[in-house]
Amino acid sequence: MSSFGKAFSSSIGKKLVVGITGLFLILFLIVHCFINSLIFLNDGGETFNLGAEFMAGNWPIRAGEIVLFLGLIIHIVQTARLTYENRKARPVKYAAYNGSANSKWYSRSMGLLGTLLLIFLIVHLANFWVVSRFTGIPTHDVNNRENLFAVMVETFQNPWIVLLYVLSMVSLCYHLLHGFASAFQTMGWNHKKYAKLIISVGIWYSIIISVLFAAMPIAIYTGLIN
Amino acid sequence: MNLTLKVWRQKNSKSAGKLVDYQVSDISPDMSFLEMFDVLNEQLINKGEEPIVFDHDCREGICGMCSMFINGRPHGPKQGITTCQLHMRSFKDGDTIVVEPWRAAAFPVIKDLATDRSSFDRIIASGGFISVNTGNAQDANALPIPKRQADAAFEAAACIACGACVATCKNASAMLFVSAKISQLALLPQGQPERYRRVQSMVAQMDAEGFGNCTNTRACEAECPKGISLENIARMNRDYYAAKFASEEEV
Incomplete structure (x- = not known):
């Protein structure tokens, strides 16, 4: 070899691959969150639809979409493989195991949190990505742009969907709380000069991203944004 | 103190084991956990039963042999100590205590609470040393080493290879142990000639032994009786990338 x-x-x-793809997905979330946050301008989705059109009609970004899916798939396949190996490394389980005495529950539950996020992603892609890329957005806004905002408003009239989105953002928050600093540790970037900065940026990033994303379905369902 | 113990009994590496209940009474709170086991074993011998096999040697926290997983934690509920340094005053009268061996595919149970940790020895043998010519000892100050560097190497060298990191890790990963053994040499000038060969050989041996993969839960660092830091794992990862992606040293 x-x-x-x-x-x-x-x-x-193998862990380096998980860390790098994880950081790549973290970067993607910043872009995704920024564009979606345009709905908070509460202008009937005009600016948001402009952002959506820019993202859809821009070939480097469309190419990036393929890289994004690849990154996501590699992240999932690689972690599934590592989890399988890790289970094999302890064939007989402990009768008593006090994990909470020495580590955070979410750092030990990344597989569970990730699986919840995968289920969410399937629903989420069916809700928006499939509609905007394949089945077509039915309406246009005042500027004659495809009205993705209208699809969003319609989707978030269903309280169960809103609940799923909000709970999934809780999963996302905990997944990121561990994942952000963990990726840097795996890349070898644990150093007295940077550790505090990485940990605090990780915490702020996780909370801000999750709260903003969770606020979107809530704001639309409650009619704060329309 | 009167206590109920649930102790893992296993005849040999091939047979299946199970938890067996034992009662011990009149235990002094000043006894160490191992001395409490000595009392229990004497009871068993007097009754004509097989005593419980457990690893121990120095009984002063430096040899790394004692290895019990007590109430879900390696070396019991206290931080920064080994099982021989754990005293019965850390428990309450009437407590039930579950005692299990280290559990990892790479640490097979020999009998009862004793496990075979020779996978650690094989990792050390694969590269955890420096090659020097024999002869007179060098002058101690021939190689200048910054104090900070010497301290960091010393902290890594405090690892007693007890295996608590593997035992507590949800993935049974040996990264903390291997990184300490790599760091103690990588930080010193004497370790430089073999630095990039060492990290590749030792990581390859660690993987071959069937330890799990690190997921950075930090449980190892919290449970290490010698306080080995996770910074060592980051240093090992850096050295590993440097060795695989930059150096021409192939292993």
Whole structure:
């Protein structure tokens, strides 16, 4: 096997892939959250639809979408593989295991949180991505742009969907709380000069992103934004 | 103190084990956990039963042999100590205490609470050393080493290879142990010639032994009796990337 082959089949190399794809998804969430937050301008979705049109009609971004899906799939496949190996590393379980004495519950539940996020993603992509890319957005706004905002308003009239989105953002928050700093640790970036900064940026990032995303369905359902 | 113990009994590496209940009475709060086990074993011997096998050696917290998983934590409920340094005053009269061996595929149970930790020895043998020519000892100050660097190497060298990191890790990962053994040499000038060879060989051996993959839960750092820091794992990861992606040293 080549040096790179050996590197990426080692435990550290496999984790590096998880960390890098994780950070890539973290970057994507910033863009996604920024554009979606345009609905908070409460202008009937005009600015948001402009943002959506820019994202859809821009070939580098469309190409980036493919990279994004690849990154997501690699992140999922690689973590599933690591989880399988980790289970094998302890064939006989403890009768008593006090995990909360030494670690945060969400750091031990990344697989569960990730699976919840995957279920959410399937619903979420069916709600919006499939509509905007394939089945077509039925209405246009005052500027004759595809009215993705109208799709959003319609989707979030269903309280169950709103509940799913809000609970999923709680999962996202905890997944990021561990994932953000963990990715840097795996990349070897745990150093007295940077540790505090990375940890606090990670906490703020996780909370801000999740709260903004969770506020969108709530604001639309309650009619604060229309 | 009167206590109920639930202790893992397993005849040998091949048979299946189970938790067995034992009662111990008149235990002094000043006894160490291992001394309490000595009392229990004497009871068992007097009754003509097989005593419980458990690892122990120095009984002063430096050898790394004692290895019990007590009430869901390695070396019991206190931080920064080994099982021999755990006193019965850390428990309450009437408590039920569950005692299990380290659980990892790479640490098979030999009998009862004793596990085979020779996978650690094989990791060390794969590269956890420096090659030097024999002869007279060098002058102690021939190689200048900054104090900060020397301290960091010393902190990593405090690892006693007890395996608590593996035992408590939800993935049974040995990253903290291996990173301490790599760091203690990578931080010193004597460790430089083999630095990038060492990290590759030791990580490869760690993976071959069947330890799990680190998910950075930090449980190992919290449970390590010697307070080995997670910074060592980051240093090992940096060295590993440097070795695999930058150096021409192939292992």
